[in-house]
Amino acid sequence: MPSAYASHFGINNVPYGIASSTKRATPQAATRIGDEVIFLGPLAETGTFKHISAPLPEIFRQTALNAFAALPKDVQSQVRSTIQKAYSRGDYSSAAEPIGDVTLHLPVQIGDFTDFSASKDHVLNASEAVTGTRAYPPAFMKYPSVYAGRSSSIAVSPKPVVRPHGQFVEDYTVPQKTIIFGPCRALDYELEVGAVIGKPVEGGQMLKAADADAHIFGLVLVNDWSARDVQALEMNPLGPFNGKNFATTISPWIVTLEALKKFEVPAPPRDETVSSFIDDKNAVNYAINLEVQLKRNGATETTCRVGFETMYWTFRHMIAHHTIGGCELRTGDLVASGTVSGQGDDEHGCLLEQTFNGKRPKTLSNGTELRYLNDGDEVRFTGVAGLPEDGVGFGDCYGVVMPAREF
Amino acid sequence: MPSAYASHFGINNVPYGIASSTKRATPQAATRIGDEVIFLGPLAETGTFKHISAPLPEIFRQTALNAFAALPKDVQSQVRSTIQKAYSRGDYSSAAEPIGDVTLHLPVQIGDFTDFSASKDHVLNASEAVTGTRAYPPAFMKYPSVYAGRSSSIAVSPKPVVRPHGQFVEDYTVPQKTIIFGPCRALDYELEVGAVIGKPVEGGQMLKAADADAHIFGLVLVNDWSARDVQALEMNPLGPFNGKNFATTISPWIVTLEALKKFEVPAPPRDETVSSFIDDKNAVNYAINLEVQLKRNGATETTCRVGFETMYWTFRHMIAHHTIGGCELRTGDLVASGTVSGQGDDEHGCLLEQTFNGKRPKTLSNGTELRYLNDGDEVRFTGVAGLPEDGVGFGDCYGVVMPAREF
Known part of the structure; x- marks a missing residue:
């Protein structure tokens, strides 16, 4: 029986991650098709990529995808199509293991983590709640709100x-x-999408939004856990x-912009004129259906369903803004979107919005009251581009809430 | 003739940096005594450190000090006293080169950069100016203000x-x-001191302030350049x-807490009770005399003289606050103090304070008006612990302002 997310990883996805297994103890580059994880180093050793002029066998043996993410897009594209062909021919099985047999690791070494706030609805809802x-x-x-996050706390689902x-x-x-010290009483999730930087942006390069895609390797789901009271x-x-x-979780598989190309949709029009560098006549979002599932006391409930295409500011805008002062972006840097929220009552990407900062609690179907997260709550984000049958998804980004430490 | 900062690097300092030279092309660990830079890898090869049980020859050959910074304090202390003895005996000259012959590099690989705001006077002055x-x-x-900075933009003076x-x-x-786009019109410096993390703090370790010194390898000067209008x-x-x-500059030599021990002074008393984890009965600052020199049109003027001992929150407080939510600190992480300012008119560590956000310009001795930095302005921070004859200083942290790029 296929796993819950086998359908996210069709032949048109070919995402990249870092995996290890009993047989392959050192974490290394891999892709996933269906429920099979294909280790790319071993695949390269069979000569699969020998027509591509890049030191792929060496790159795929590294413990992070940074070197691969930095390769030219046309090389990455050749790798993708070569994997698809090898899979179709069945010439990959010596490099494959079942998803259940592998452990997934942080896919890239992340130098800096930047977190934007790019959704109009999130900004308005959060403003009202607070x-x-x-x-x-x-x-x-004029530009999306943004802050620098903490890279040392980023972990993989x-x-x-x-x-x-x-x-x-x-x-x-x-x-x-009255200010007190103690365990957080208002623990929240934030449903976000993150862009992983591929080709670096040199200090002083000052990108225009229209040119920013060249620097995005791919996207992941991000849970920007938040202690609202703190x-x-x-x-x-x-x-x-x-x-x-204290914690940020990302999904393990980086879905490339090439796989997402088919799901590009025009970004919403600008409400006001913007500066020329950030103006992007062809601004696009990605039609990614995002969901949040909350499991409490054994019962699972979908607390949010929202489309990533609702975002007012796109990754191109975000990256242009990020670099316009001269800031360097390094391969592997993570640039997240901020909470994805839409206009509907079930389109709130965080509990701050959904329960109005805990002041308007919801009742879950099992009768318990939802303000913020309880110990033991399990939070699962999923994302599927386009329709399920398109076969391009992110799997999940999952975390369970553990009780506060003794202090 | 000794260089301008030879006196900062007496035998009681023994700071650490990363240097290269024509003779030693690969950046590697070094110390400075007077105007001589002593390469520690070559010194180790002569057997100088063979009584110390740590793989020092290998560690000193690395291109960043992280591995050395992570060593136990007692090992670092043995290294320091061994260098002092070798210097006193004259057993070091094959490993030494004049300061003028070496290039200095970023001393550590910095994973995350955190910038606090720990000075009362800065907070009050900046608040009033804005x-x-x-x-x-x-x-x-209850705790110092703080934000996450950008590590990719940190460069060495x-x-x-x-x-x-x-x-x-x-x-x-x-x-x-009216929001416009263009070159910054309010470019400022911020006089800060930064702590470089040595022994890492594991995620969830939740330090008490009184225990935080164990995790500080040493201190540097920091210029947190700021575009005030942006x-x-x-x-x-x-x-x-x-x-x-867009830019943060640090001084090249990390002065260890051991060298600074003699210059510890009690921190100011707390104005309000604070939480027990951050309460530190023996809270100390360091008596470091900081100066800012501004050179414009060929004339140099000291725009600030302030003591680091004025800080309300100490590095111990800052690091305790930083870790109390569970955040990991990695070796090499930079934790800066925020602008150091005192109560006097010449104790403003940034121009935002000194010129009241440009609204109360100063007249420099050469007659030009000082609001914010002009192109061509040269900014130099210096820091000396205790008295000049104590021989423990930071050298300088220098930068010249270049015109905005064409866009």
Whole structure:
């Protein structure tokens, strides 16, 4: 019987990850087709890629995909089509193992992690939940909001997340001033998509949005776990820090822009004129159907269904903004979208929005009250581009909430 | 004739850096005494460190100090005293080259860069310059303000800094709404000190402030170059990003806590009670005399003289706060103090404070008006612990402002 996500990994996907197994103890480059993981180093050794002028056998043996991600797009494209042909011919089985036999690792070494806030609905909903007013940040019509995240805390799914300690006001739902220390009481998920940088952007290169795709290797799902009470207190004046830096989870397979090409959809029109460097006549999003499933006390419920195509700012916009001051982007850097939310009641990519910062709790189908995450809650993101039969998905990005540490 | 900073590097300093030369083309570990740079790999090959049980010859050949920084403090201490003895005996000359013959490189591979805001005076002055009101951030009495910085933009002194482009309101001195794109008009320096992490802090380790010194390898000077107009627009809601990520400069030599031990001074008393994990009965700062010299049109002027001992929050406090939510710190991570400012008019560690965000320009001794940095301005930070005759200093952290790129 195929696994839950076999259908995400059709022949038109060919994502890249880092895998190991009993037989292949050293983590190394791999792809997944259906429920088979194909190790690319061993595949290269059979001569499969010998027509491609790149040191692939060596690159595929590395413990992170950075060197592969930095290769020219046409080389990556040849690798993809060669894998597809080898699979179709059946010339790959000595390099393949069942998905159940492998362990997946962080696919790239991530130098810097940047987290944007690119969804209009998220910005407005979060603003209302926290301040009572639906308002865009002062510059939101000119560029997406953004902060630098923590790269040391990024782990690959399915890493458990320990409820963090922190300092916060005693009751995060009402304005008051008593600051206490203890385990977070408002633990949240954030449904995001992340772009992994391929070809680096040199310091001072100052990209235009229209040219940014050349630097994106592919996309992953991202859970930007958030301690809302900790975050609320620290945000003024320098933005989120301990409210975010305890854990970020990404899905293990990087889906390339080439695989996603078919699912490009025009980005929403601009509400205001924007600066020429960030203006992108052909701005595109990707039609990716995202879902959040929350499992509590044995019962699973879908708490969010939203399309990634709703995003106001696209990855091209984000990357152009990121580089316009001269900032370098290195291969493997992760640039995430911020919470993906739409207009509907079931399109909230985080609980801050969905439960109005805990002030308007929902009742789950099993009767329990949902404000924020409880210990033991399991959070699973999934993403499928286009229709299920297109066979291009992200698998899942999963985490279970563990109780706070003793302190 | 000794160089300008020979006196900073007395026998009681023994800082660590990464150097190369014509003779030694591969960057590698070195120390500096007076005007001599001693390459530690070659020194190790003469058997100097053979009584120390650590693979030092191999560690000193690496192109970054991370492996050395991660060694136990007692091993680092043995290395220091061994270098001091070898120097005193004259048994080092085959490994030494004049400072003028070497190139200095980034001393450590920096995984994540964290920038705090730990000075009361800076916080109050900056608040007044921007908002008109002297006010602490909501949590400042409980923990220092902080944001995640950009590690890819950190360079070693004396790297030139290109004036960044960005989006900002047309006149940063008055509230209004026209957002334009162009070269920054309010380029600033920030005088900071940074701690380089030695022994890593595991995710979930949750340090107490009193235990944090064990994880600090040493200190450097930091110039957190800031585009104040870009920063002002982007700060709401997620903190600084493009206003900071275009350039950060650090001084090349890491001065160890052991060398600084003699210059410990008690930190100021707490104004309010703080949480037990961050409470540190023996909180110490370091008596480091910091200076900023600004050279414009050929004339040099000292724009700031301030003691690092004025800081309200110490590195121990900062690191405890950083780890209390479970965040991992890796060897080589840089944790900076934020702008160091005191109460006096000549104790402002940035021009935002000194010129009241450009609204109260100063007149330099050569008659030119100082609001923010001009193209061609040269900014030099220096730091000396204790008295000059103590021989423990940081050398300088230097940068010249280059004109904005064509766009």
